[in-house]
Amino acid sequence: MIAIRGLSKRFGKNVVLDGLDLTVPKGKNTVVIGGSGTGKSVLIKCAVGLLRPEAGEILIDGQDILRMDERELVGVRRKFGMLFQGAALFDSMDVGDNVAFALRRLKMHPERHIREVVEEKLSMVGLRDIQRLMPAELSGGMKKRVGLARAIASEPDILLYDEPTTGLDPIMADVINDLIISLRESIGVTSITITHDMASAYKIADQIAMLYKGKIIEVGTPEQIRTTSNPVVAQFVQGRAHGPITDESEEFVRFVHR
Amino acid sequence: MTDSGGKNGAARFAERLGERVYAMVLDLGAIFTLFVQVLSWIVRPPSEFRNIVKQMEEVGVRSLPVVLVTAAFTGMVLALQSYSGFQRFGATSFVGSVVALSITRELGPVFAGLMVSGRVGASMAAELGTMKVTEQIDALVTLATNPVKYLVVPRVVAATIVLPILVVFADLLGILGGYFVSVYLLGANPYVYIAKTYQYLEFKDIYTGLIKASVFGMLIALISCHHGFVAQGGAEGVGRATTRAVVASSMIVLISDYFMTSFMF
Numbered sequence: 380m381i382a383i384r385g386l387s388k389r390f391g392k393n394v395v396l397d398g399l400d401l402t403v404p405k406g407k408n409t410v411v412i413g414g415s416g417t418g419k420s421v422l423i424k425c426a427v428g429l430l431r432p433e434a435g436e437i438l439i440d441g442q443d444i445l446r447m448d449e450r451e452l453v454g455v456r457r458k459f460g461m462l463f464q465g466a467a468l469f470d471s472m473d474v475g476d477n478v479a480f481a482l483r484r485l486k487m488h489p490e491r492h493i494r495e496v497v498e499e500k501l502s503m504v505g506l507r508d509i510q511r512l513m514p515a516e517l518s519g520g521m522k523k524r525v526g527l528a529r530a531i532a533s534e535p536d537i538l539l540y541d542e543p544t545t546g547l548d549p550i551m552a553d554v555i556n557d558l559i560i561s562l563r564e565s566i567g568v569t570s571i572t573i574t575h576d577m578a579s580a581y582k583i584a585d586q587i588a589m590l591y592k593g594k595i596i597e598v599g600t601p602e603q604i605r606t607t608s609n610p611v612v613a614q615f616v617q618g619r620a621h622g623p624i625t626d627e628s629e630e631f632v633r634f635v636h637r
Numbered sequence: 638m639t640d641s642g643g644k645n646g647a648a649r650f651a652e653r654l655g656e657r658v659y660a661m662v663l664d665l666g667a668i669f670t671l672f673v674q675v676l677s678w679i680v681r682p683p684s685e686f687r688n689i690v691k692q693m694e695e696v697g698v699r700s701l702p703v704v705l706v707t708a709a710f711t712g713m714v715l716a717l718q719s720y721s722g723f724q725r726f727g728a729t730s731f732v733g734s735v736v737a738l739s740i741t742r743e744l745g746p747v748f749a750g751l752m753v754s755g756r757v758g759a760s761m762a763a764e765l766g767t768m769k770v771t772e773q774i775d776a777l778v779t780l781a782t783n784p785v786k787y788l789v790v791p792r793v794v795a796a797t798i799v800l801p802i803l804v805v806f807a808d809l810l811g812i813l814g815g816y817f818v819s820v821y822l823l824g825a826n827p828y829v830y831i832a833k834t835y836q837y838l839e840f841k842d843i844y845t846g847l848i849k850a851s852v853f854g855m856l857i858a859l860i861s862c863h864h865g866f867v868a869q870g871g872a873e874g875v876g877r878a879t880t881r882a883v884v885a886s887s888m889i890v891l892i893s894d895y896f897m898t899s900f901m902f
């Protein structure tokens with residue numbers, strides 16, 4: 380389980396997270412929704428210790444990672460797998476070496492078994508016979524799937540997905556949705572998924588949380604979020620151009636044009 | 638009226654200068670921190686031996702042609718210049734000594750350092766900068782790998798070892814270049830030329846040059862990796878990082894050369 384309490388993170392004067400609270404139950408998929416630039420990526424980067432917040436606590440199975448030094452963090456990070464927004468494949472290595480990266484660093488399998496293990500991980504994301512291709516030769520959807528295979532290769536307990544379906548066509552997006560669901564069902568991983576694709580959110584979520592102005596303003600089941608009474612959440616999930624989220628910037632536009 | 642609009646030009650200039658100096662001090666601090674991290678990761682397992690070899694190839698093989706050409710022409714032009722200068726007081730027999738001493742002590746290491754700054758510094762900053770802005774460095778961290786250990790240590794170690802090797806070749810080619818110009822173009826006596834080359838050249842001239850080269854290699858790699866690591870803002874940011882890396886490492890070659898020379902001789 381991951382429990383985040385009072386998390387605050389700023390870059391210079393730009394306050395991105397402002398006392399955020401979120402509980403991520405074990406074995407469930409928590410989806411975080413929110414507009415672009417609201418700090419969704421910053422939130423999960425804090426959770427793996429890639430960014431250091433100014434205040435708050437992040438408890439991973441009861442241990443506060445913000446009190447840890449870099450060496451202790453290395454141990455905790457082994458529980459995590461992360462799929463990055465742009466897949467972040469190592470472009471100097473072929474697909475096989477990308478997926479095998481953590482396996483080799485952690486010496487989890489003898490070298491002679493690596494290819495086999497990698498092929499198995501790739502088959503879990505529906506890919507075959509592409510170990511020798513370079514990342515530059517892959518389509519966007521394939522990159523995301525290879526990124527996913529790399530993230531699950533070392534069998535993490537917790538998976539973080541940063542916009543897994545953004546930029547994919549609807550069919551490929553649904554393939555990824557099914558993968559996320561099957562990973563949760565087959566390996567029982569705890570996961571946080573970031574998205575602003577509501578179709579995907581409703582499909583894969585056990586719980587949806589909305590990030591707005593540095594805080595989680597509502598948490599609920601997909602059904603509760605769909606029928607929310609909170610006007611901000613309602614505007615976002617229904618994708619309306621007018622509402623409380625955009626009113627503020629409209630006031631600003633009117634102010635500028637005056 | 639804004640605040641800065643009220644200031645005169647000199648005050649604004651001083652402010653800008655202050656910001657620049659402040660940024661430079663921060664950079665130096667970060668590079669020093671990186672150096673300390675490199676030292677602390679070098680000794681920890683797993684060893685990055687294969688990565689180091691790969692980087693040595695990258696630094697060495699790729700820079701060899703440009704370093705050799707530069708060194709040969711430096712030796713050649715040195716011979717030309719010192720010949721026409723020394724003619725004025727009938728000391729042309731010393732051309733060989735001047736070429737050998739200048740190349741081994743100064744010009745071999747410095748020109749190799751400058752060439753490597755451009756060639757290797759740029760590629761290190763561009764590669765690490767691209768990895769930074771495409772989140773590959775974050776990905777390393779989530780895959781149980783420290784980026785300083787995996788990326789910086791091999792580059793710093795490789796450059797520190799390879800630069801002196803490059804300079805050995807540069808010294809040879811520089812001296813050969815001087816010999817060819819003197820003997821075949823200016824008609825110097827080859828035996829006298831070789832004798833003079835040996836006569837004043839001491840072992841110390843060569844190894845101090847090689848030590849300098851080693852330090853240049855280490856500084857170039859550290860600075861270029863630093864600028865790659867702090868790159869921000871897409872392809873444009875990578876471009877800026879690359880330029881900064883080349884300018885800073887070329888400058889540090891010349892600056893550190895002065896201080897090392899004043900220490901060693």
Ligand SMILES: Nc1ncnc2c1ncn2[C@@H]1O[C@H](COP(=O)(O)OP(=O)(O)O)[C@@H](O)[C@H]1O
Pocket residue numbers: 390393395413414415416417418419420421422
């Ligand atoms: N490394 C960084 N340095 C400075 N500002 C950053 C950094 N990372 C993110 N930000 C800022 O934090 C805010 C949130 O970014 P992000 O979490 O990427 O948004 P998103 O919700 O779209 O994922 C943005 O305003 C961005 O400019």
Ligand SMILES: [Mg+2]
Pocket residue numbers: 419420421464541
């Ligand atoms: Mg993001």
